[in-house]
Amino acid sequence: MSDVLVEMIQRYTDARAGDGPFTTAIEGLTILRANGERAPSHMIYKPALCAAVQGTKWMICGERRLEYRAGQALVVNVEMPALGRIVEASPSKPFLGVVIEFELAVMREVMEALHAPPQSDADAGAGVFVTNLDGPLADCVRRALLLLDTPKAIPILYPSIMREICYWLLTGPGGADVARIALASGHAQRVISAIHALRDRFTELLRIEDLALIAQMSPSAFHREFKTLTSMTPLQYQKQLRLLEARRLMVEDSAKVETAAFRVGYESSSQFSREYARMFGAPPGRDVAALRGTFAQHEA
Template sequence: MPDTLAHLVKRYTDAQPGQGPFDTPVPGLTFLRSDHRKHPSHLVFKPALCVVVQGAKWTTFGGKRFDYKAGQALVVSVETPALSRVVKASPSEPYLGVIVEFDLTVMREVMEGLEAPPLPTVNVQHGVFVTHFQGNMADCVHRLVRLIDTPQAIPVIAPMIMRELCYWLLSGPHGSEVAGLVLANGHAERVIRAIHALRDQFAEAVRIEDLAAIARMSPSAFHRQFKALTSMTPLQYQKQLRLLEARHLMVSGAANAESAAYQVGYESPSQFSREYSRMFGAPPRRDVATLPPAAA
């Protein structure tokens, strides 16, 4: 069919410059494309539905790996650093992906309107899961993508489709996970509040006791719940945020290695270089020299 999702994404990305990600006129809708298998890349995932339209990839959050392929989607419920790699792609059949970012306000409104809303999970579980991309959820994404051809309809129709997508996620087999994590109820809400504080102040020294106080938990309980949700400790989470921001500063030309280290909170450039090399596989200057400006 000429209007399959793969055809629509490929047609749009064919017309765009660069390597992506590709923004679209529809708010919160982004396309991914790769004509070749890629080396693992570090990035920060935001709460979103990450659909594989064609090809396959894996993503690792902390020590937990998720494999997903065409016909599947990764649901990310909490902002988390990750390592991701496209493992199936070729010039004749490129990897194609669609990202739909969640609007948590809309998600809450939809849940409040449900006659029988899902019971949110009480205990913190991992904020990521893989689900089948089919049925009503797939239909919503397909219609969102088709809106690109009628830009005048986007402000009116896109919000309605987004609300419908929220409905199918909340009423589907993972509804309790979506309610408990995306909507941040119970323990998850308090841990996510601490995650936001850590994200906003990642360049500052962090004390587990302070984060635990934000989450209204004991330090040991907070540490355990944080790791359950993100698959990493608070210090590992902070370190990844710092190194990703330092890389961004250097690739964009806003700082050299030494000044980037200080800007993201390191007091020792040598420690920064060691930890950077451990995460990215090469010292800062050598790593940045291999990256295109788009990597920023």
């Protein structure tokens, strides 16, 4: 199966310029290719199946580092900022991968239809884990990629493939984590509600008490469960969201450093620049200039 997936992704990406990532005719399905190792990059991971078909990649979220290689997949159950890096790739053997974003409404429907659904009322577990990409799950990825050759079939057939993906994840080794974190009504789901509020209001002054109230938990219990789920504190989570958005504003909207800092909630541009350099490895001006140079090379 791995050879089949490699061939399919290789053929798809060979017909397109650059390394990718490549969006596809299937909403939420992205194909990855890198012909060499990549520098670490910060991004916001959405709930998704991130499959490595060839090569190796790692992800750091908070204090956790997870590596997944060919034949494995990263399962992300909660939206979170993280650092990712491709560490095994070359022109002769590029990194190849597929990202399939989850449809949580479908996940809920599948879970409700299970004869013996995984227990989902336990305390929160980590919001991301690595699983094997083999058997029926790998076949689902293969059939999803096959649909790219027949776009008219996508709206008819892809929903059933998504249901299968949800089924195999819920009934697999990590099923309890998927159910508990993505779907449950226990601690995990309440923390996720607070995460969504934090995501929508990350420019505002952070008060743990306010987030704990949304989660209907005591501040100490909320702080503990938040860190268990995301491997970072609420303050660290907010800071990464702010800095990622500021970076986007400077790169895509050509915002000045001070403007970007103010728009994401910083009152001090010097504090912003210090925290930015710690996260991205260079001061804002130098980092943005380097990113624009990289984008220009890809577009040339």
